[in-house]
Amino acid sequence: MTNARGASTRFLASFGPALGLAATWALFAAFAGSDFLAWSNQRLMLEQTSVVGIAAVGATLIIVAGGIDLSVGATIALGTVVGAIFLRALWPPWAAALGGIGTGLAVGAVVGALVIGEGARIVSLALGVVIGAAVAARANLGWGVGAGAASTLVLGSLARRFAPRIPLSPFIVTLGAWGGLRGLAKGLGDNQPVYPPSSHALEGLMQPAASGPGAFVAPSVWILCLVALAMAWVMRYTRFGRNVFAIGSNEETARLCGVRVERTKFWLYVIAIGCAGIASVLQLAYLSMGDPTTAEGYELRVIAACVIGGASLAGGQGSVLGTLIGALIMTVVDNGCTKLGLDNWVQQIATGAIIVAAVALDRWRAREQT
Amino acid sequence: MTPLSTDAAALRLAMVGVGKRFGATAALDGVDFALRVGEVHALVGENGAGKSTLMKVLSGALALDAGSIQLDGEPYAPRSPAEARAAGVAMIYQELSLAPHLSVAENVLLGAQPTRRGIVSWAALRARARALLNVVGRPSLDLDAPVATLAAADRQLVEIARALARDARVIVFDEPTSSLGNEDVARLFALIRDLARRGVSIVYISHALEEVFAIAERFTVLRDGSSVASGRTSETDASRLVAAMVGRSVGELYPRSPARPGEVVATVRALAGERLPREATLEIRRGEVLGLAGLVGAGRSEFLRALFGLERVRSGELRILALDGPRTPTERWAQGVGFVSEDRKSEGLALGLSVADNLVLAGLDRCSSHGVIAPARVERDARAWIERLGIRCLSPRQPVGRLSGGNQQKVALARLLHADADVLLLDEPTRGVDVGSKAEIYRLIDELARSGERPRAVVVVSSYLPELFGTCDRIAVMTRGRLGPARDVGELDEHAVMLEATGAGR
Numbered sequence: 001m002t003n004a005r006g007a008s009t010r011f012l013a014s015f016g017p018a019l020g021l022a023a024t025w026a027l028f029a030a031f032a033g034s035d036f037l038a039w040s041n042q043r044l045m046l047e048q049t050s051v052v053g054i055a056a057v058g059a060t061l062i063i064v065a066g067g068i069d070l071s072v073g074a075t076i077a078l079g080t081v082v083g084a085i086f087l088r089a090l091w092p093p094w095a096a097a098l099g100g101i102g103t104g105l106a107v108g109a110v111v112g113a114l115v116i117g118e119g120a121r122i123v124s125l126a127l128g129v130v131i132g133a134a135v136a137a138r139a140n141l142g143w144g145v146g147a148g149a150a151s152t153l154v155l156g157s158l159a160r161r162f163a164p165r166i167p168l169s170p171f172i173v174t175l176g177a178w179g180g181l182r183g184l185a186k187g188l189g190d191n192q193p194v195y196p197p198s199s200h201a202l203e204g205l206m207q208p209a210a211s212g213p214g215a216f217v218a219p220s221v222w223i224l225c226l227v228a229l230a231m232a233w234v235m236r237y238t239r240f241g242r243n244v245f246a247i248g249s250n251e252e253t254a255r256l257c258g259v260r261v262e263r264t265k266f267w268l269y270v271i272a273i274g275c276a277g278i279a280s281v282l283q284l285a286y287l288s289m290g291d292p293t294t295a296e297g298y299e300l301r302v303i304a305a306c307v308i309g310g311a312s313l314a315g316g317q318g319s320v321l322g323t324l325i326g327a328l329i330m331t332v333v334d335n336g337c338t339k340l341g342l343d344n345w346v347q348q349i350a351t352g353a354i355i356v357a358a359v360a361l362d363r364w365r366a367r368e369q370t
Numbered sequence: 371m372t373p374l375s376t377d378a379a380a381l382r383l384a385m386v387g388v389g390k391r392f393g394a395t396a397a398l399d400g401v402d403f404a405l406r407v408g409e410v411h412a413l414v415g416e417n418g419a420g421k422s423t424l425m426k427v428l429s430g431a432l433a434l435d436a437g438s439i440q441l442d443g444e445p446y447a448p449r450s451p452a453e454a455r456a457a458g459v460a461m462i463y464q465e466l467s468l469a470p471h472l473s474v475a476e477n478v479l480l481g482a483q484p485t486r487r488g489i490v491s492w493a494a495l496r497a498r499a500r501a502l503l504n505v506v507g508r509p510s511l512d513l514d515a516p517v518a519t520l521a522a523a524d525r526q527l528v529e530i531a532r533a534l535a536r537d538a539r540v541i542v543f544d545e546p547t548s549s550l551g552n553e554d555v556a557r558l559f560a561l562i563r564d565l566a567r568r569g570v571s572i573v574y575i576s577h578a579l580e581e582v583f584a585i586a587e588r589f590t591v592l593r594d595g596s597s598v599a600s601g602r603t604s605e606t607d608a609s610r611l612v613a614a615m616v617g618r619s620v621g622e623l624y625p626r627s628p629a630r631p632g633e634v635v636a637t638v639r640a641l642a643g644e645r646l647p648r649e650a651t652l653e654i655r656r657g658e659v660l661g662l663a664g665l666v667g668a669g670r671s672e673f674l675r676a677l678f679g680l681e682r683v684r685s686g687e688l689r690i691l692a693l694d695g696p697r698t699p700t701e702r703w704a705q706g707v708g709f710v711s712e713d714r715k716s717e718g719l720a721l722g723l724s725v726a727d728n729l730v731l732a733g734l735d736r737c738s739s740h741g742v743i744a745p746a747r748v749e750r751d752a753r754a755w756i757e758r759l760g761i762r763c764l765s766p767r768q769p770v771g772r773l774s775g776g777n778q779q780k781v782a783l784a785r786l787l788h789a790d791a792d793v794l795l796l797d798e799p800t801r802g803v804d805v806g807s808k809a810e811i812y813r814l815i816d817e818l819a820r821s822g823e824r825p826r827a828v829v830v831v832s833s834y835l836p837e838l839f840g841t842c843d844r845i846a847v848m849t850r851g852r853l854g855p856a857r858d859v860g861e862l863d864e865h866a867v868m869l870e871a872t873g874a875g876r
Contacts, residue, residue, distance in 0.1 A: 047620075236490075237489050237490050237492075238485075238489055238490060239485045239488050239489070239490055240488065240489050241490075242472075242476060242483055242490055243481075245469070245472055245474075246469045246472060246480055246481070248471070249469035249470055249471040249472050250467065250468065250469040250470065251469040252467065253480065254468055254469065254480065254481065255450075255451070255452060255467060256451045256452060256455065256467060256481075257452070257455065257481030257482070257532070258452040258455060258456060258479040258481040258482070259480070259481045268380055314469075315471075316469065316470065316471030316472070317471050351831065
C-alpha cells in the first residue's frame with residue numbers, strides 16, 4: 001500500500017537537492033549569460049567548492065550522528081598555520097600536508113574524547129607532553145620521550161580509575177574549540193600569517209595543470225571526489241557507518257543493541273574533523289600562507305551544505321551526495337551573484353534564504369510522506 | 371490459589387529471593403519468579419509493585435542487591451542491557467525503541483549486521499531480515515521503508531523480529547497492546563503463542579486482566595516488591611487476581627451515582643476536521659459522563675482535540691458554553707474547558723517540571739497577580755490538590771516524571787480541577803494506570819459529573835469497553851471518522867458497540 005508512495009518520496013529525497021541545484025544553476029545561466037556559462041567558470045566553481053566541500057563531507061558524519069561541529073573554520077585555520085610552519089622550516093610539501101591533516105585528526109580526537117566524557121584522558125595526555133617536553137629540554141630527546149610516555153600512562157590510568165566520565169554536548173565542546181583553536185593558531189603564528197618560502201608543490205593543488213590530463217580541473221576537485229566517494233562508501237557499507245546512523249536516529253536503542261556508542265562517536269569525530277584537516281591543506285595551497293584568521297564562517301557554510309543536502313540536525317538523516325550538492329548550490333549562488341554584479345550583501349541574503357527554504361521544503365516533504 | 375511453584379522441570383529463568391534497594395526503600399524484597407521453557411507467563415501487579423524494577427534487573431539496567439538469577443541453569447547477571455540482549459533476554463517496551471530513520475531491515479539487525487571485516491553485506495542483511503519478518507508473520511513488510519513511516523503494530527513486529535535476530539530465549543512484553551487495535555491484538559497473540567511453541571519463554575506484563583487470561587498459561591503477582599502469588603491462570607479468576615494485586619478487595623471498581631443530566635454545554639453539528647473526524651454531531655450535557663467508543667484511529671481523539679482547538683476544524687458547527695466556532699486552547703481554558711491528553715509523556719505533562727508546576731500550569735492566573743506568580747500560592751494550591759486526589763509524591767517540588775503512571779495521571783486531572791474546568795475532555799484517562807489508581811480515577815469522574823456539589827460535563831474517550839460501560843451514562847461510537855448517535859448505556863452492550871465500531875453494525 002505505502003510501497004509505491006514510499007519509493008517515490010525516497011526518490012524525491014535523493015533528487016530534491018539535485019533539482020534545487022539544477023534550478024539555481026539554470027536561473028543564473030539565464031540571467032548571467034555566457035560569463036557564467038563558460039567552462040572556465042564551471043571549473044572555477046568546482047574548485048571554489050573543494051575546501052568547504054571536503055569539510056562538509058566530514059561534517060555529514062557528525063550531523064548524521066546527531067552532533068554538530070562549530071570549529072571547522074578554526075580547525076582549517078590552525079591546519080594552514082601548522083602546514084605553513086612546516087614549509088617555513090623547509091620540510092617537504094608532503095610533510096606539510098600531513099601536518100595539516102594531522103592537525104584535523106588531533107582536533108577530532110580531542111573533540112571526540114570530550115564529547116564522550118573522556119576529557120580526563122586528554123588532560124593526562126597533554127600533561128604527559130608538557131612533562132616530556134620539559135624533560136627533553138633539560139636532558140635529551142630520548143629521556144623526554146620516555147618521561148612523557150611514562151607520565152601519560154600513569155596519569156591516564158589514574159584518570160581512568162578516579163576521574164568521572166562527563167559527557168559534553170558537541171555544541172559546547174566545539175563552541176569552545178571554535179575560539180580556542182583560533183587562539184592557538186594565532187599563538188603559533190605569533191599573531192600574524194605564516195609565510196612559507198615563495199613557491200612550493202602544494203600550490204599546484206588548487207590549479208589545473210597547464211596542459212595534459214591534469215588540465216581538466218585542479219587536483220583539489222579530484223581530492224574532493226575521492227574523499228566524498230570514500231565517505232559515502234564508509235557510511236553505506238561499513239558497520240561503523242551504519243552504527244553512526246543508528247546513534248543519530250536513537251542513541252539508546254543503538255546502545256541496547258550492542259553498538260559501542262562511545263567508541264563509534266570518538267572515531268567519527270576523528271574522521272570527520274580529519275576531513276577538515278584535508279581541507280586545511282587545500283586552503284593553505286590556495287592562500288600560499290598559514291593564516292590564523294582564514295576560513296572565518298566556514299563552520300556555518302559547512303552546516304548549511306549538510307542541511308541543504310537533506311541532513312537533519314536532529315540526527316539520523318543525511319547523505320554525502322546531498323551535502324556535495326548543498327555545497328555546490330552555495331557556490332553557484334556566490335559565483336552567479338558576482339557574475340551578475342550583485343553586491344556581497346545580496347549573496348548573503350540569497351544564501352540565507354536558500355538554507356531556510358531547503359529545510360522548509362524538506363519538512364513539507366516529510367509531512368507529505370506520513 | 372496455588373502456592374509458589376518450585377517445579378524445576380525445564381526452567382528457563384529462575385529468580386530466587388531477588389531484592390533491590392534504593393536508599394532506605396526496598397523496591398524489590400524477596401521476589402521469586404520461575405519461567406518455564408516455552409510458556410507465556412503473566413506478571414501482574416499495581417504500578418509501584420515492582421514490576422518495572424524487576425524487569426530492569428532482568429534487562430541489565432539495574433544490578434540486584436540480593437538473591438540470584440539463573441538462565442537455563444547458568445548464573446545470569448548482566449551488567450548492561452546490551453549484555454542481556456547478547457544473553458538472549460529481550461524487552462519489547464511500551465515506548466518502542468527503534469531507530470526511526472533507519473529502514474525496517476536495518477532495525478531488525480541493528481547491532482547485529484552481517485559483516486565481513488566490518489563491511490556490511492546488504493544482500494545477507496536483507497535476506498536475514500526477510501526471514502525474520504516471515505517468522506513474525508509479516509513477510510510483505512517493505513524492507514526499505516523507514517521505520518518512522520510504519521503503523522504501530524508493524525513497528526512492534528519489527529522490534530520482535532529484532533529480538534529474534536539475537537536468538538532471544540526470553541522475551542518480555544511490557545503492555546504490548548496499549549497502542550494496538552483489536553485485530554492487531556489478535557495477530558500479536560497468535561504470534562506470541564507461536565513463539566512460545568518455538569520454545570521462547572514469554573513474560574507478559576499487562577494491566578488488562580482479560581489479556582492475561584487470554585494469553586498466559588501461568589501468572590505471578592507482585593505486590594509491594596514481593597511475589598505474593600503464582601499459579602495457573604486456568605485455576606483462578608479476575609477477582610482473585612485483583613485481590614492478590616491490591617492486597618484488599620477493590621470494592622466497587624466503577625462507582626455510579628444516579629445521572630442528573632442538566633443543561634447542554636456543548637453542541638456539535640456535522641463537525642469535520644482536516645482529516646478526521648469526517649462527520650460528528652453531538653450534544654454534551656452537564657451532570658453526565660459521555661463516552662466515545664471506537665477503534666484506534668477511528669477519529670475519537672481527533673474529535674476531542676478539535677473541540678479543544680488542537681486540531682483544525684474544516685467545517686461544521688461548534689458551540690461550547692457561550693462561545694461559537696473553533697477556538698484556541700487558551701480560550702478554552704479561559705472559558706472552563708479542560709483537556710487531558712492520551713499521551714501523558716510527550717504532551718500531557720512536562721515530565722521534568724515539578725508536580726506543583728504541572729498542576730497549576732493551566733490555572734496560573736489563580737496563583738498570580740498582574741502576571742507575577744506567587745510561589746506560596748502555587749505551593750498551597752498544589753498541596754491542596756495533592757491531598758484532595760491522594761497523589762503520592764515526596765513533595766510538590768518532586769519532578770512529575772518520577773511518579774508512577776497512576777499518580778502522574780492524577781496530576782494531569784488535578785490540573786483541570788485547579789483551573790476550575792466545567793467541561794472535562796479526557797482522552798484515555800486510565801492508560802498505563804494501575805488498578806488502584808484506576809478505581810480512584812473512576813470515583814473522581816463519578817463525583818465530578820454526578821455526585822459532586824457542582825455537576826460538570828465529562829467526555830471520556832477509551833478503547834477499553836468495560837471502562838466506558840462502567841463510567842458513562844451515554845456512549846457514542848466513532849466509526850471511520852463518523853460519529854454515531856449517543857445512546858444510554860442501558861440500551862447498549864459491548865457486543866453491539868463492537869459491531870458498530872467495526873462498521874458491521876451499520
